Amino acid sequence: MRVSAVIGVLIALLSAATVTAVNAQAAVGCRVAYAVSTQWPGGFTANVSVTNLGDPISGWKLAWTFPSGQQVTQAWNATTTVSGAQVTAVNASWNAAIATNATVSFGFNGSWSGANTAPDTFTLNGVTCTGNTGGPSPSPSPSRSPSPSPSASPSRSPSPSPSPSPSPSPSPSPSPSPQPGDAMATVAAMQPGWNLGNTFDAIPDETAWGNPPTTRAMLHYVRSQGYNSIRIPVTWNDHQGPAPDYTIDAAWLSRVRQVVDWSLAEGFYVMINLHHDSWEWINGYPGDRTTVMNRYTALWTQIAGTFRDYSPKLVFESINEPQFTGTSGDSESDQVLNELNTEFVHLVRESGGGNATRLLVLPSLNTSSEQARVDALAATFTQLHDPNLAATVHFYGWWPFSVNIAGGTRYDSNVEQDLVGSFDRVYNTFVSRGIPVIVGEWALLAYDYTRPGIIERGEFLKYIEAVGYHARIRKLTTMLWDAGSFLDRNELRWRDQGVYEMMKAGWTTRSGTASSDQVYVPRNGAITSKALTLNLNGTSFQGLRQNGVNLANGADYTVSGNTLTLTAAALTRLAGNRAYGVNATIEARFSQGAPWQISIITSDPPTQSAATGTTSSFAIPTQFRGDQLATMEAKYADGSPAGPANWTPYKGFWDHFQPDYSANTVILKPDFFAEVNDGRVTLTFHFWSGAQTTYYITKSGTTVTGGTS
Template structure:
């Protein structure tokens, strides 16, 4: 996973070049003019192999990651909190419509010392068992070297020979173990490669090239099914920045192997992905970050005959919980990601470390999210500017307008439960403007208790409906409090509203707390709403970067548009909070 990304593009090293398959074909035709039919036959084979790689990667769409299991860095696959992998789990994942499965594997604790660097036989057998279950289910399966990338491979700048020997030993053993497995088994050289010791791009590119090239040589020379098995090579950090994809393009070009695919990861525009710096919405900036990333890998690889696998995708905030990003904005992100990946012929593999599909219950924790993801594999869905319509209880009800994002669909109606609302009476549509009338909101909100009073669904000509919550609210009320830097909460009567973000500033207007380049703090890292407990929690991470004795003014921004200020002062480990 990545943080802020370098967006300075370099001239593509592949500019003006064709794919290796086409280059070989043209070379063969040139030799044919000189009378060499063997060269033409070789060129034709190369082109067919390149087409086969593209076809196989296309057949892998969509994919799913079996995260935080065999890649766990503890003693076994349960050490990060997930249960042991079962055949039933894989059966149920397959039933969700996934055609490929990425099985990340961390080998470090299961590998002996030099010079043999032997893999633990029992652990290797377990990996093979899970791979065989997945193949039996009909999956395309991808295995790799995973968290070893930062645990010890990152030391390659200071221990090149030692790291390379250990890395090579793993792939020699894996190539031998899986030599005769079906071609639906795919090898990925290393996950999110990274190197210690600074940001020397040329050095890092050379080290990754050495790893990828060594991996390629070992697998190809091992014979059997490995002679033409699909091999997947990552960019540095699996980044889609132009400099990084250019570096990998150089490696693939030099290998001249048409049975190779490229892989990158995508976790969204960072401020949106973790909800910091006011990045609460999947806006034009966040959308452009996505389109630029996918367009770069398409233009550099796919357009030249090299398939691309998005080996992981999601939102970085999901590492904490899936509520870090507001639901409607989250749904828009995944709807658009699936669509744009399809237009760029990129195979996608959802990162799931247990937070999405239940490993024993075999249900989705957020069925609405998965419905949107699944729909995006084949079509577009309509969305709207928000999935929340707020009406203040202290004021008369008025009609509320949302902007529809039709995404190539057409609006077909608005429904409450199984009842279609009446156009002209309950709502109106003018162009892309959907207005829910005051009469409809009043009727559907009943006694107007704080919170969600009714759930509507905007329906479109295709894709999934767009949920709209009718919410009654008033401006939240915050109260004085005392506590410590390790345990402080602002008593909050949310009164039906929902917290979007929080600003923190000192009296002189400078930014307070973590990420002091922005006044808007990171959701769930610096602060978090506790709706059930009636409180807004300020974390120890927040106070760790607040000046002692200085009063901080907090501004809480709510999704209704309300803003409420509050003051906190830290004195040693004590904290005092006062309502403004």
């Protein structure tokens, strides 16, 4: 697993002077579909599809005039220029050619005021698009050959107003097996997918990392929950014999084959790979090409031979999260990966049988969605020219949010922009060109049932909802990374049913959410009304419910626009005897998707007291009084960040500090003190109610003292 950064770079390789038109005597004609996919106050996103109805052209320039004075602010898959209300969009280098009856698409973000009326007249290379063929095209201009690397879409900020309902996504029920060569249909039919994580990829064997042996009953349960594909990561390193044959241990291969057989019998598409081999031995390829390539080809030769005549619903993935040592940098590593991916494809294809047309999945370097990495992988696809290939990347969200560091406690615009940018890049680079994409792993890095509290539940639910939506409208197949944090494999139940329900809803539709899933009221004194902002996401609010009983609109709550207000009377009733903690749970229901649960919590400002200890064992006595810890800041006397990750005052939840609610303490970890200078440090604890406490520690060698003053 890793986290990809947001890189949205527009490639502006052509200008109007370098556009190629068709021969002056060629028949021309075009049709344009212009659609606003998202609109918010002052801004909008539009998609433009241009269909060539005439003879093939090898360069295009589309022009139109906005009737309401709109402006293009960002574009992708084309370079735009603006003169007053007139806009000209010129092809990128990679999408210059449009065959007869073929369509090219691009998009842009724009600004508007007053009205956002769609343009009704477009010209393609100077010819008006009427939906019919017309006269000859203008004289040709100099051409530029297309290159294989597409441009990236810029990140877009989340819309503050509801987005329109997205187009239908692949049904979670199984689709008929596509014919060989229909890679897009195969990958679409694999949605949604689930990872059998920390199992056959565990080192050295199936149960080494705490999961029980895989059973047919467990696979059946996952299938019954709507998952259409299963990724079975396999680490082969400890189950291979010595050179030159590198024979796979027969018992291990038999066990892998058994689980593959069970999975296929349950109706899954199945993906197997080389998993932690990527860093155990494949990463040494640049320094020992012969040895590593011999082992790599021996391994894939045996796997390909074992599964040669299996159903086309079995899919091979070359390497998980490929990474290399001894290269000069990512560009050289991209080339090294190209060699291994290419050898993998040739070897599997040459093994014959079902492998001649089996879907093969190729990763980018580190399975990153950075533009340079996906561009390098796109070049491999162009080189191979194999119709039965898919690309894969992994997605674990914006890193500060994914691990709760640097104040990344909420699903905010940073998280959304990272998500949109990542998915846009793989869509524009691959899917828009007919190459399917599998997000082979997704979750958040620190979401772990054994370390509760790192990721606040409601913020995680917003992230889940957004991943489902943004993947679906870009036709990306997603495979949840589950190493045991989602499915309890012993009990065959979801550890958090609401999390599963939000994921399931995202396969087909959007769900409404709110600014928080928590409402805090005081232990004593009068309770006042509380307001939440609804994120409708294209839904409509239907009401509130508790234990199956509807709350009364007006008496218990009011709605004005996107603001939901819980009345003082309702909160007083729901809080009951006001014991610290959650006193009631209600749910907001929307016209579609999963309901949004809201906890009514009684709390008072937390208190802390003096403590002594050592750098290896120090805990701050804390009376949480119904509240929950969100994050912690650490600063020296001069205001500079103290401790690890010294570029931010906000430390890493669980790695550097950890609440222990049963013991009424906050533990400061040895890893925190390892990078703290001797002297005084000011700690600020932020709680989910909005309360804050200030605490001071003094470190002297291995001795630590602390107090509130």
